[in-house]
Amino acid sequence: MVILDSFIWRKDHYAYHVTNVNAMKSICQYGLKPLCGERSRSVGDSIKGIYFTDYFYSVLEWIDLLYKDVSVYDLEVLRFNLRNRKWEIKNENEFYLFNKVSPIGISYLRICDKTINEYLPLNCLERLDSQKELIWNDLNEYSPLVKKQ
Secondary structure (H helix, E strand, O other), rough: OOOOOOOEEEEOOOOOOOOOOHHHHHHHHHHHHHOOHHHHHHHOOOEEEEEEEEEOOOHHHHHHOOOOOOHHHHHHEOOOOOOOOOEEEEEEOOEEEEEOOOOHEEEEEEEEEOOOOOEEEEHHHHHOOOOEEEEEHHHHHHHOOOOOO
Protein backbone atom coordinates (compact mmCIF):
# COMPACT_ATOMS: atom_id res chain seq x y z
CA MET A 1 0.00 0.00 0.00
CA VAL A 2 1.35 3.44 -0.92
CA ILE A 3 0.44 6.25 1.48
CA LEU A 4 1.08 9.79 0.34
CA ASP A 5 -0.49 11.87 3.11
CA SER A 6 -1.02 11.79 6.85
CA PHE A 7 -2.68 8.60 7.91
CA ILE A 8 -4.25 6.84 10.90
CA TRP A 9 -4.15 3.05 11.23
CA ARG A 10 -7.35 1.64 12.73
CA LYS A 11 -5.74 -1.72 13.43
CA ASP A 12 -2.47 -2.86 14.98
CA HIS A 13 0.51 -1.75 12.92
CA TYR A 14 4.00 -1.51 14.39
CA ALA A 15 6.63 1.16 13.93
CA TYR A 16 10.36 0.88 14.60
CA HIS A 17 12.76 3.50 15.92
CA VAL A 18 16.55 3.30 16.44
CA THR A 19 18.13 5.17 19.35
CA ASN A 20 21.27 5.37 21.47
CA VAL A 21 21.50 3.40 24.72
CA ASN A 22 22.25 6.67 26.52
CA ALA A 23 18.74 7.91 25.62
CA MET A 24 17.05 4.88 27.14
CA LYS A 25 16.84 6.18 30.72
CA SER A 26 14.76 9.13 29.52
CA ILE A 27 12.71 6.99 27.12
CA CYS A 28 11.95 4.48 29.88
CA GLN A 29 10.76 7.30 32.11
CA TYR A 30 9.04 9.67 29.65
CA GLY A 31 8.59 7.75 26.42
CA LEU A 32 9.51 9.01 22.95
CA LYS A 33 9.25 12.77 22.51
CA PRO A 34 9.21 14.68 19.22
CA LEU A 35 12.74 16.00 18.61
CA CYS A 36 15.04 16.99 15.80
CA GLY A 37 18.49 16.16 17.08
CA GLU A 38 21.95 16.33 15.63
CA ARG A 39 21.70 13.00 13.81
CA SER A 40 18.36 13.94 12.22
CA ARG A 41 19.77 17.27 11.07
CA SER A 42 22.87 15.52 9.66
CA VAL A 43 20.62 13.80 7.08
CA GLY A 44 18.56 16.87 6.25
CA ASP A 45 15.66 16.45 8.68
CA SER A 46 14.34 19.67 10.20
CA ILE A 47 10.95 18.67 11.59
CA LYS A 48 10.55 18.15 15.32
CA GLY A 49 9.02 14.68 15.41
CA ILE A 50 9.48 11.03 16.31
CA TYR A 51 11.00 9.49 13.20
CA PHE A 52 10.25 5.85 12.47
CA THR A 53 9.89 3.19 9.82
CA ASP A 54 7.12 0.64 9.60
CA TYR A 55 9.28 -1.88 7.75
CA PHE A 56 11.33 -3.74 10.36
CA TYR A 57 14.38 -4.46 8.19
CA SER A 58 14.79 -0.76 7.39
CA VAL A 59 16.36 -0.36 10.82
CA LEU A 60 19.55 -1.78 9.30
CA GLU A 61 19.58 1.10 6.79
CA TRP A 62 18.97 3.58 9.63
CA ILE A 63 21.90 2.14 11.57
CA ASP A 64 24.16 2.36 8.50
CA LEU A 65 23.10 5.92 7.73
CA LEU A 66 22.70 7.52 11.14
CA TYR A 67 24.88 5.42 13.41
CA LYS A 68 27.78 4.24 11.26
CA ASP A 69 30.22 5.59 13.86
CA VAL A 70 28.45 3.94 16.83
CA SER A 71 28.91 0.41 18.17
CA VAL A 72 25.85 -1.82 17.77
CA TYR A 73 26.12 -2.40 21.52
CA ASP A 74 25.30 1.28 22.01
CA LEU A 75 22.06 1.12 20.02
CA GLU A 76 18.53 -0.06 20.68
CA VAL A 77 15.63 -0.81 18.35
CA LEU A 78 12.29 0.23 19.77
CA ARG A 79 8.81 -0.76 18.65
CA PHE A 80 5.45 0.91 19.21
CA ASN A 81 1.96 0.49 17.83
CA LEU A 82 0.62 3.06 15.35
CA ARG A 83 -2.99 2.09 15.95
CA ASN A 84 -5.13 5.27 16.22
CA ARG A 85 -2.09 7.57 15.89
CA LYS A 86 -1.88 10.22 13.20
CA TRP A 87 1.48 10.20 11.49
CA GLU A 88 3.09 11.98 8.56
CA ILE A 89 5.12 10.73 5.65
CA LYS A 90 8.69 11.90 5.03
CA ASN A 91 9.52 9.46 2.23
CA GLU A 92 8.57 5.95 1.14
CA ASN A 93 10.22 4.31 4.15
CA GLU A 94 10.43 7.04 6.79
CA PHE A 95 7.63 8.66 8.73
CA TYR A 96 7.16 10.78 11.82
CA LEU A 97 4.75 11.53 14.64
CA PHE A 98 4.18 14.93 16.19
CA ASN A 99 2.88 13.50 19.46
CA LYS A 100 4.68 11.73 22.30
CA VAL A 101 4.61 7.93 22.64
CA SER A 102 4.13 6.79 26.24
CA PRO A 103 6.74 4.40 27.65
CA ILE A 104 3.92 1.94 28.36
CA GLY A 105 3.44 1.45 24.62
CA ILE A 106 7.11 0.95 23.74
CA SER A 107 9.14 -2.26 23.68
CA TYR A 108 12.80 -2.91 22.92
CA LEU A 109 14.37 -5.69 20.88
CA ARG A 110 16.61 -8.53 21.89
CA ILE A 111 17.86 -11.15 19.45
CA CYS A 112 18.30 -14.51 21.15
CA ASP A 113 20.46 -17.24 19.69
CA LYS A 114 18.60 -20.35 20.86
CA THR A 115 21.59 -22.66 20.26
CA ILE A 116 23.79 -20.88 22.82
CA ASN A 117 21.00 -19.16 24.79
CA GLU A 118 22.59 -15.70 24.49
CA TYR A 119 21.46 -12.30 23.31
CA LEU A 120 23.17 -11.00 20.18
CA PRO A 121 23.92 -7.47 18.95
CA LEU A 122 21.78 -5.71 16.33
CA ASN A 123 24.13 -6.44 13.44
CA CYS A 124 22.89 -10.06 13.69
CA LEU A 125 19.65 -8.86 12.07
CA GLU A 126 21.47 -9.20 8.75
CA ARG A 127 21.77 -12.96 9.20
CA LEU A 128 18.66 -14.16 10.97
CA ASP A 129 17.88 -17.85 10.80
CA SER A 130 15.63 -20.34 12.56
CA GLN A 131 18.01 -20.46 15.54
CA LYS A 132 17.57 -16.76 16.27
CA GLU A 133 14.45 -15.41 17.93
CA LEU A 134 13.31 -11.79 18.07
CA ILE A 135 12.10 -10.92 21.56
CA TRP A 136 10.26 -7.67 22.32
CA ASN A 137 10.49 -6.60 25.97
CA ASP A 138 8.58 -3.93 27.89
CA LEU A 139 10.61 -0.89 28.90
CA ASN A 140 10.04 -1.57 32.59
CA GLU A 141 12.40 -4.58 32.12
CA TYR A 142 15.10 -2.58 30.31
CA SER A 143 18.81 -3.22 30.71
CA PRO A 144 21.47 -2.60 28.05
CA LEU A 145 22.91 -5.51 26.11
CA VAL A 146 26.21 -6.58 27.66
CA LYS A 147 29.06 -6.99 25.19
CA LYS A 148 30.57 -10.48 25.27
CA GLN A 149 34.35 -10.64 25.46
